[in-house]
Amino acid sequence: MLRIESRMVGPYQMNTIVAWCDETREAVWFDPGAEAESVLRWIQENDLRVTRIVNTHGHVDHIAENSVAKAALNVPLCIHAQDRAKLTDPELNLSHWTGIPVVSPDADEILEEGMQLTCGKLVFELFHVPGHSPGSLVFYAEKNLIAGDTLFYESVGRTDFPDSDTDALFSAIQKKIYSLPDDTIVYPGHGEATTVGHEKLHNPFVRG
Ligand SMILES: [Zn+2]
Ligand SMILES: [Zn+2]
Incomplete structure (x- = not known):
């Protein structure tokens, strides 16, 4: 059985x-974006x-303590x-603009x-949900979705970065996330958890 610990960390x-x-x-x-020692x-x-x-995906807030x-x-x-490329390029991972290059x-x-990620007896299915970042992936197993910065509680990931694409994000959420069972728990990259069913009804950006 899948267990999940989600912890809010860092600035x-x-x-x-x-x-x-x-x-x-x-x-x-x-x-491992921050507070990696404590995790x-x-x-x-x-x-x-x-x-x-x-x-x-490769933004600074998600990768800053990969090295740790x-x-x-x-x-x-x-x-x-x-x-x-974002991993090793501070301009691309946006850390350059913070003054502390990562x-x-x-x-x-x-x-x-289409790949499957196995972890013990668990199998995560992978879906590409580009738009916030071109390489955004989400991970689905046992009615749980690790969503990164794609779908948030009654919101979506920012699409005002140079390589963002709002239409791509909305359409990938619609096609790939909203087709998962309504009682799928969504663990986003920021903010509280939600469900696919709740977002299909209440998300102001992408309706199911
Ligand atoms: Zn991001
Ligand atoms: Zn983020």
Whole structure:
């Protein structure tokens, strides 16, 4: 069975997420964006074995402590091909504009829609939901969706970056996220969790 720990961290109030199989205690850590040392302690206290670090996309708030996570765990770092360059380019990952340039380790594995990510007895299905960032991925397993900055509680990811695409985001949410079961719990990159059914009825940007 899938278990999820979502924790709001850092100056951007980003949700870093550890998802694990409670039978094998294997885990995937999504978006080590901040406070990685404290998450690492929590992982150890809970006797989890992280097998992959995954970035939902390459913006600074989601990748800033990849280096800390990778150094401690020495497991593959994974991202979509279209956001890979952001990992090592502070202008592309937007950290350049904050005055504290962030460079992550490069990716070890490239993820894409249609792939399955296994974690113990869990299997995540991957969907490409571009628009906030061209390489945004979401991860679905057992009626839970790790959504990154695509769909938020009654909102959506920003699309005012140079490589954003509002139409692409709205259409990918409609086609790929709203086709999941209504009782799917959505864990977004920022803010509180929601469900697919709630957003189809109440999201002011994309209606189901
Ligand atoms: Zn973002
Ligand atoms: Zn974000």
